[in-house]
Amino acid sequence: MAITLPDSRGLSDDVMQALRVRALHAIESGFSQADVARVLGVAGETVSRWWTAYTTGGLDALPQDRTGRPVGTGRTLSDTQCAHLQQLLDTKSPADLGIAAPVWNRRAVRDLILKEYGLRMPIRTVGEYLRRWGYTAKKPSRHARKQDPDEVREWLEQTYPAIEKLARVERATIFWCDETGVAADAYPGYGYARAGERATIQVPDPHIRINMVSGISNTGEVRFMTYAGTMTAERFIAFLKQLLATVPGAIFVIVDSLSAHTTETVATWVQEHEERVAVFYLPRYSPELNPDEYLNNDLKGNVHDAGLPDTSKTLRSRVQRFMHKLLMLPKHVMSYFLHPKISYCSSD
Template sequence: MDTTDMRSLTREARHERRVQVIRLRKAGQTYEQIAEQTGLSRTGVFNICSRHAAGGAPALKDAVGGRRTGEKRLLTAPQENTMRKFIQDKTPDQLKLPYALWTRAAVAQLIHERLGVKLAVRTIGKYLARWGFTPQKPMRKAYEQSPAAVKKWLEEDYPVIAAQAKSEGAEIHWGDETGLRSDDVRGRSYAPQGQTPVVRVNNKRHGLSVISTVTNKGVMRWKIFDGALNADILIDFMKRLVRDAGRKIYLILDNLKVHHSKPVKAWLAQNADYIAVFYLPSYSPELNPNEMANADLKQGVTKRAPARTKLQLVKATAGHLRSVQRQPERIKSYFEHEPVRYAA
């Protein structure tokens, strides 16, 4: 009879087989009888019984294999903590490395320059996985952005605005502008391998602009217009906001020049009882939940068949915006993204 090679079994199966051997031995069976029933060799059965006699039930378990945690690693624990903090808090260019992103090659060069230790790219991957790092699509931030200003906005400015809005019974709206073009088609298309898919668009392209606001209560307001935003369009949009809200509006905008124009400031001063405008830190679009609404709009419109006329583009845009307006939970979801969760 062929005997079972214990090495071919899982750790749990090996332990169960040893327990079975001891149980049969205690029932008075011989080594030969046990070997026949369990599929083991007589010598294997004898060795299991000897292990049990010497060490009891714990001796039936496999010894923990492999090296201990941290044993024979090329970096010490303090060195690992230092490298992990560098990668988490800094970008490669801030550390004078010729990389835009933290790739395995970039991490390898960082370790070599800072610690004098050369590690293979494959080894770097293991260290990164051990540290809990995964490859992710980066979020863009402007080089000109002031981290101190962002910190102040998150920790001081916005909490004050939110508290003040609550005390006045005001509604906080997050505003932004975006543009759409009839020849903007996004996404991927299936096609036979080696045959690039083709999208037919008009040679004469059409465009439009949209200004909109969203709230964390699931409210959206919008206006479609031609060309670039100017003071007259912005003032007209704010008039609509005030009229539709039925209470004071706290409007948060970015630092686009027109937002600070003299006509806009004059109108705001005359209507201070109905609306107040606050401004995000410069070069910080990721702090504005309305950026999610803009992305949703572009995704929704550009996945359709390309608009052949300006009217088709307007209808597609208005149709998407009206659909979103009827879905408060969808609008609230814009505030669930990590960079804007503070405004939820």
């Protein structure tokens, strides 16, 4: 494997001075100037200039100036333009700026440069700029288009801090709750196969499915209940009863605005048990703000590791086994709160 040396124009002055001295030492030791230049990754003329200066006036006569084009010169965009583009990438979406793209990819940035400065830049060059600016390609986080940013901001800055403060006063445990479903034929992982061939997997009946409602606290507690069919007010109340039966003291439950959570039946039941339970609702269309969503992702990513189940009974057993394992892993549960979107409610 051939090693590519870094461009010496990007090296610091101290490193360059060390290279000059090593080059002179190598020539004095019998190496040719051409060999020294090749090993150090500099031009032969540069080594020759160093040697001439040294033999004429000693080390003090070594030239300190740089030859060749300085790093950064000849680039299409100025530093000011680069800073402006980065500010747009950090604060705006393509749609905000009239760019037809779902995320900031190289094509979208190319179109942005054309729109802002009238410059037509090759895709590869755009990629070089992004790399130089410190941007890397990542799988985008998702949020609903209907999400209200003002509602989210109010939740993060006012609503949740007030809930957290009240929980401390009342010594209540906050449980973040959500529902999910696991299908027997769903497998999100990858499989190896020969080049040019596809990995295959035998799947069971696509109608085999089990649903679950769960709740987690930022101290690692877990509660869950599996069920068939859809979530209803009665099922949600059954889960709340389970929480009251297994968690001492007051409980604050945070859920989304699913219709089963917001019915008058639920509101009446909660009011009847207000001495022990209160229910709060996340901003609409904001699942990424609920740490229990990350438990759901963990469940779906691991429940079928041993193969796809053939029956609903086996599927339910798999889900319950995974969840019972989580009961013994509070630190793992607490790791769901480390996601950047969830850090606002993590334990101190």
